[in-house]
Amino acid sequence: MIHLAPSEADLHAYVDGQLDGEARGEIERWLAAHPERAAVVADWKRDAERLRVSQALPEHWPANPMLEPAHLRRRVRARRRARLGLAAALLLSLGLGTGVGWQAKQMQVASARLPMADAVSAYRLFAVSDRGDTLDAAGRAQLQDWLTGHFGPLGAMPDLQAQGFHLVGGQRLSTEQGAAAMLVYADANGARIGVYVRPGGWFREPGQRRDGELLAQYWSHGNTSFAVVSPFDNRRARGVASLLGPQG
């Protein structure tokens, strides 16, 4: 027989089934004689049981493919490899001569720079809204003279009247390699395309890339590069842009 009241810790251990048979028996006998404590313990037991029911069978939860063992292992391997690769690159750049290192850096810089990023930013600056549309006939003639001065016959402003686009603005710009220009064309519906011309002949093949809501199509002709920038989702503007293209 037990005469001392069990400690609260004993009662919890009893609820959680963490007592051996003898200790459990003692608690049960004591509880039988103390109904008000027995009610509390019964509440605890019921709460625990309800919690168990509410949390039952997590095996039946919808599977998450991110938690597939194969996927986890792949990620861990990739992380290890990335770490190894970084260490190897570090060793390589330390071990190799400065000449090679410098060249590698140049290559890295070149690949990090997006082609014709300046054309896209010029479009965002000058062509997105019509606030820069101040070109009159005299201004147009002056701009053409300036373009011819810098780019020769390649600087001839394209005529897009047949496609419904007319020249509404032009910005003279400068780059590290020399003068550049952004010509802005608009049609009656407000679609706007930018024709960008700048020195440098990097593109052996014409290319295009999407930059947010814009599409830039670019190519080089001799030592001059061109980009036609248009809204990506405007198929007509895109069509005109491709019409201008490398052969245009």
Next chain:
Amino acid sequence: MTAPATDLDDATLRALIPRLRRFARSLVHEPAAADDLVQATLERALIHGRARHTPDALQGWLFSILYRQFVDEHRRAQRWRRLAQLFGQAEPEHAPSAESVTATRATLAAFDTLPAEQRALLLLVSVEGFSYREVAQTLGVPIGTVMSRLARARQALRVASETAPRSDRPVLKVLR
């Protein structure tokens, strides 16, 4: 260097993942965030994997990694919350849903109102059936602390269940 095949093989992982998800969801309400916690835990375990002799030890180890990750993230979040409060943009603590209809759901709703520390404790003890010693190891606290926290958590769950929304009362009565 690599752990033996019996340690963290696919079958072991598959068996443990549901329970880790359950533990994570007791800590983090948002299911996707809970799964992220499990993912981070398992990746950590795979990277730092070392031989564990018994399945129980392995399971305790994974649960303790998960809990530590949660605590670290929680502390970080707490710091931000304090900072936000300083600038008068305190986010209201989200209230538990009031539309639970069964006693089980009422208990679960009450459970959700408890602090994460108490939720973790109750889940490990009542649902996972961990021994007090295993709980102490998982949560990284002395066993005496486990006992005092358990008493407080049970009391808090009781109070929260009693004050559950009125619509639950009849159901509770029926079940009694």
